[in-house]
Structures are given as C-alpha cells and as structure tokens.
Amino acid sequence: MDSARTPTSPSDAVRITAATGRALATEAVHAGRDDLAGQGLHAPPIDLSTTYPSYDSRGEAARIDAFAATGAEPDGPPVYGRLGNPTVARFETALAKLEGTESAVAFASGMAALSAVLLVRGSMGLRHVVAVRPLYGCSDHLLTAGLLGSEVTWTDPAGVADALRPDTGLVLVESPANPTLAEVDLRAVAHACGSVPLLVDNTFATPVLQRPAEHGARLVLHSATKYLGGHGDVLAGVVACDEEFAGRLRQVRFATGGVLHPLAGYLLLRGLSTLPVRVRAASANAAELVARLAADPRVARVHYPRIGGAMVSFEVHGDPHEVIGRVRLITPAVSLGSVDTLIQHPASISHRIVDADDRRGAGVGDRLLRLSVGLEDVDDLWADLDRALGERAPGAIPLREALSGAE
Ligand SMILES: *Cc1c(COP(=O)(O)O)cnc(C)c1O
Numbered sequence: 445m446d447s448a449r450t451p452t453s454p455s456d457a458v459r460i461t462a463a464t465g466r467a468l469a470t471e472a473v474h475a476g477r478d479d480l481a482g483q484g485l486h487a488p489p490i491d492l493s494t495t496y497p498s499y500d501s502r503g504e505a506a507r508i509d510a511f512a513a514t515g516a517e518p519d520g521p522p523v524y525g526r527l528g529n530p531t532v533a534r535f536e537t538a539l540a541k542l543e544g545t546e547s548a549v550a551f552a553s554g555m556a557a558l559s560a561v562l563l564v565r566g567s568m569g570l571r572h573v574v575a576v577r578p579l580y581g582c583s584d585h586l587l588t589a590g591l592l593g594s595e596v597t598w599t600d601p602a603g604v605a606d607a608l609r610p611d612t613g614l615v616l617v618e619s620p621a622n623p624t625l626a627e628v629d630l631r632a633v634a635h636a637c638g639s640v641p642l643l644v645d646n647t648f649a650t651p652v653l654q655r656p657a658e659h660g661a662r663l664v665l666h667s668a669t670k671y672l673g674g675h676g677d678v679l680a681g682v683v684a685c686d687e688e689f690a691g692r693l694r695q696v697r698f699a700t701g702g703v704l705h706p707l708a709g710y711l712l713l714r715g716l717s718t719l720p721v722r723v724r725a726a727s728a729n730a731a732e733l734v735a736r737l738a739a740d741p742r743v744a745r746v747h748y749p750r751i752g753g754a755m756v757s758f759e760v761h762g763d764p765h766e767v768i769g770r771v772r773l774i775t776p777a778v779s780l781g782s783v784d785t786l787i788q789h790p791a792s793i794s795h796r797i798v799d800a801d802d803r804r805g806a807g808v809g810d811r812l813l814r815l816s817v818g819l820e821d822v823d824d825l826w827a828d829l830d831r832a833l834g835e836r837a838p839g840a841i842p843l844r845e846a847l848s849g850a851e
Contacts, residue, residue, distance in 0.1 A: 468652065475716075477538075488713055489530075490707060490710045493525065496522060496523055498523075512695070515695040526698055529703070531709040532703075534709065535550055535712045535716070536550050539712075543646070544655050546685070546686050547690035548685070550709065552702045553679050554667025554680075554681035557681030560696045561663060564689070569611065572594070572596075573612070574612055575596055575599075575617070576599060576604070576621075576628060577598055577806035578626065580618065580622040580667070581790070581795035583618075585798060601636075604636040605637075605638075608640060615637045617645070619644060622794065623790040623812065623814040624806070627749050627750060628644075630654075630656050630661060634660025644656035644664055645665045645667075646665065647665070650723055653727075653752060664685065666682050666683075666684075670780050670782075671719065671781035673781070674718065676783075678711045722819065727753055727754050730756050732822045733817060742833045743833070744759040744811065754817045755816055756817060757790075761811075764811050764813050767787075768832075771787055771832045774828050787814070789812075791809070794814070815829075
C-alpha cells in the first residue's frame, strides 16, 4: 500500500489533511459546525422535531417530489423526521469531511446501515454479493442467511475478480477485520472490483488511520456505535459515499425507517471532536500491550494490524473463558471503541452466530480473545491482564525473568 496514505503510526495519521485543505484534527472539531458562530451559538443545537410546519402545501408537494426523484436533502426544513434531521445532518456532514467523501447517511445502527446498502443494490436487481471473511459476526450472518434476499460468494481478496457475476451488486470487506485484525490491500481489491461498488467497513481503523475512499472504495461503512461515538452510549451506523449513492440510501431510509435519533446525532458529532486524540492515545496503549503480550509465555499468538489502532487480538494457551472470568478493571463485554477497555471471546459472543466451521475457517479460533484498548493507564491495564492470564506454567518462565529472579 501507498505509505504516504497508509500511516505507520497514529501520530502520523492525525496529520493527514482532509480534502478541504484543513487537517483531520481541525475538521474533527469544526466540520458540521461552520454556521454556528453566525447564529450566535457555540454548541450545536439539538432539533427534536418529528414534524415541520408549513403553510405552503404546494411547496411541500414539490419538495417531496424532488426527494422522490433524487434523494437529495430538501432545502429548508425536512417536512418529517423520517426524511431527515438537522442535528443528524451535522454529524453526516462532519463524517463525510473526515472520510473525504461527498456525503454520508446515518442510520439507527451499523446493521441498519449495511441493510440499507443491500436494499439499494437489491432493488436494482443486483442481489449477488462478493465478500471476504472474516466480517463482523452479524454482517456475516445477514449475508449467509440471505435475510434481505441477497446471495453471497465468499472468497479471499485475490479471488474477488473471479467471483464477480453480471448480477453482482456489491463487494464487501473489513480491514482490519473483526476480530482477527486481518488486513486487506484496499487499492488492489478496489481495482479488482471494476465498476462494482466496493464497501469497506472502516469501523476498526476510523478515518484517523485509514480513509478507504482514497483507495477506491465507493462506500465506507461504520458502526458508529464504536469509535465515532466513543463512549459506549450511542447505537448508530453511517455510510460515507458519493452524493448519487447517498440519495438512494436516504430514499431507502425514508421508506424503511431505520433513522438515527437526533440525540444520538448530537452525541456522535461531539464524539468526532475527540476522535483523533482518543484513537492516538488508545493506540499507544494498545501497542504497549501488544509488546507485553507477545513476550508472555501464556500467550500463543498476538494479532495487531500494520496500520496500528486500539484493537488487539490474542490466543492463549490456557482456557480463554477463565481469562474473561478473572478481569476486574477491564470490562468483560462485547462491543468496542469506548474510552474504557473491553475484552470478549469472539467464538462465544461477537461471532457466535456464524457457523462454527465457517468461523474457524476464517481464523476465529476457540482460544482467541479480542481486546478493545481504552484510555486507562497502561500499567493498570497490564496488571489486570497479567492477573487474568493466570499462573505462568512452570518451565515456561521467560529466560530473562528467570535469570533476574523477577518471577
Ligand atoms: C459492531 C460492528 C458492526 C455492527 O454495528 P452495530 O452498530 O452494532 O449495528 C458492523 N461492523 C463492525 C466491524 C462492527 O464491529
């Protein structure tokens, strides 16, 4: 991959300049807020209206016709809350800036966002999806079960071009992938897709570490529940893309109803302002834990992506359920991307819904644990992990510690 665009450390990453010419860290605190000072405001207002009064029903008819034709946001107020919301629109504007796309469309969850993409393509008769494992467990399940009428072909990144059919509507990858942190060469896959839209789930990397649209992805999806919200208190999803696709997504959102609540939109906009700082600090903690885990005889293998980030996966020699049962500072819970550290056992929770053979085939082993590293002091985190990993097996003491008697 292009090293100028694929940062090797989080501190390099936050210096990336967005398409506007302003640095990512600047956009994170200003995008979606450009009109506030002119209105005499500092914090963004929260608009909780479900409906918007108008004495001009001819005008409203024209606005609805325009939306039905293109899916473009109506000028002025949105008519009805399912058509759009000004507070949510601020978050969408800001996320599009950070991902370097024309538009973004927010949904009630990451799964609602993925569903809307599948419905857009399916409604065009393009029901076939090519996807690379592993994906987030429920994304895998949605495709495998064909719940929305899609049909999936699983392949590896090198097999994407051969898997395409005339009715292929979408190619779907995650990089780094949940939960193995496997990375995909986005530029190569985008090239292999030809004219078929590539959707990259960028939940783990965030636009701070990777901006897939720059590598040729037409659609960039986030479970905004994770790093974008960042505090474990908002469920949300978003797709960053060109305005043409965004219009279709808004039409599907209007007709199927998976809208984001304005309070959630407010919290997400607020979350974006600290995203670069949170990702940088949590990644530094993660890199330190990776070094300590890699040197630990109780750990069989550590997975950490080349682009960095705050997600770490590792396989233990012992019983992973025992490790989960012994953490005290770290919270044993599914989800990720919060200010506090979470640990979970993918084979039991996040990827339980995937068939066991498919799961293992995708590299999600039964001894794998997934750690979402937060902002706590790294020595406190290590003390908790060290205790949770349990007794060091006799004879497996690292030579360095054995010689110094540090055990
Ligand atoms: C959590 C997650 C999702 C699903 O998002 P929700 O907000 O839980 O619906 C999708 N992709 C990835 C990579 C995730 O981690």
